[in-house]
Amino acid sequence: MTSPIDAPPHETPVLIVGAGPVGLTLALDLARRNVPCLLVDQSEGPRFLPKMERCNARSMEIFRRLGLAEKIKAAGYPGTATMDIKVVTNLSDPPLLHLRYPTGDQQRQQIAFSRDGSQPLEAFQVISQYTLEPLLRAEVAATKSITARYGWQLMSFVQDDQGVSAVLQDLQGAQHEVRSRYLVGCDGGRSTVRKALDIPLEGKGNLAEATQVFFRSENLLERVPAGPARHYYFADEHSSGIVGQDDLKHFFFSTRLPPDADLKAALLAAVGVDIDVQIIAVSTWRQHLLLAKRYRDGNVFLAGDACHLVIPLGGLGMNTGVGDATDLAWKLAATLKGWGGPALLDSYEADRRPVGARNVAASTYATAGLREWRSHVKPGIRNDDEEGRRIRATVADKARRLQRRTHEMASAELGYRYTSSVVASEPSTPADTDNKLVYVPSAAPGFRLPHVWLDEGEALHDLLGLGYSLLRLGEEAPSAEPLVAAFSAAGVPLDVLDIGSERAREVYGRALVLVRPDLHVAWRGDVAPADAAALVRQVTGGGG
Structure with a gap:
């Protein structure tokens, strides 16, 4: 809640650093198990920017157990809206490839009739992180056993056999000492907690950089001759893409063009027809395939992007973190309640790090597929001649086989x-x-x-x-x-x-x-x- 932290020191069983979807989920799962916690995040509120935009089936099963699945479905992408994927040269041209996938409502109907265990209990749900985070924060605010402090940052911590002593700084610059039995770093790829523990990331970093344009358009899906889709992959020289967000009015345009290019002109050129465009934000992001060498150091744990970084293809980033959260929540609760033995918390890393490695490999697999078919894109792909038709046919054939890697990750998820x-x-x-x-x-x-x-x-x-x-x-x-x-x-x-x-x-x-x-x-x-x-x-x- 919002009452001041008792001075000094405040005591809590679990201190969670980072209030993105993973930290919020961990706090709510602990509360469900009657374990109080203190949740802090250096940001005062969620940023209105696209990050993740898909809760996979396993995450939705976890949210169902937290009583949140119906709320997430109501706030997210409409159940009747298209889930199709299209590979295009331009949105004014016919698609090179149209991958048809069931809508959310159609997935739920398939689940309702399945009797062989092959379907999840919940279908995956498209929901933008800027929609999901406020929803989870509202649940946290209504949960008495969670003390949330936004705009607070972790300054330092030390641990001993009995717990962790941390120093937090609030918005006014005042510092607060907190004593916890356990600390969990859910503070993202640049994790302060991981760096303080000197835990290295292993794998491949800085593989590529892309520019992301977040924009609003009232009529994109209605006007483009290529027809509506949830995700457009462009067979062009800039490796472009357009992904629809949960309200069907916001999108992000990803491109290899630099951030100082005329991005609105590039976007309109890729669309190929006149649409209304309001650019909201431009940012850059780097692609990583990295895994923390360890997920635990004594009484301190890592979860989410703090211990694994993947390329978004396949939607395994935040969803892997939600899995971390639910695994760690019950093990912390069992240990604090006295029926979990010393090996139970050790099993968090033993269980979850191989899943992190598996999902880094799955993201690598999906990324390799995308790069392979895009390697066949050549100048002249839009030309109305024999060479243009040959290039388009080759790209379509390669993408038909390889693009599915990104959108059909059922085994990686379940x-x-x-x-x-x-x-x-x-x-x-x-x-x-x-x-x-x-x-x-x-x-x-x-x-x-x-x-x-x-x-x-x-x-x-x-x-x-x-x-x-x-x-x-x-x-x-x-x-x-x-x-x-x-x-x-x-x-x-x-x-x-x-x-x-x-x-x-x-x-x-x-x-x-x-x-x-x-x-x-x-x-x-x-x-x-x-x-x-x-x-x-x-x-x-x-x-x-």
């Missing part, structure tokens, strides 16, 4: 697997393959529990609580009493759900499935484990 020490091993567990596009549902330990509709029309995901959940599946599910007793003896929260659905039993592959608080499978079997107490110690990191 198919990753955790293999840390707090996940039970299973001899038949499938490998986490390099497949980035096709999602193959699996309930083997470490994977996200596939979404299944029950016979009553309820989503099984919606029945799972804040602690562990033990699913007894099928009409003749075995007894799980030894496991239930072991959880009870250890003081670890466990809900037992008797699910009579044979379809769920078939999708999940076993009669008993133990699900973590983040909806990833911890263990499964057809009978209770021989040493139930040992399993409880393992999945809680030695806790209980």
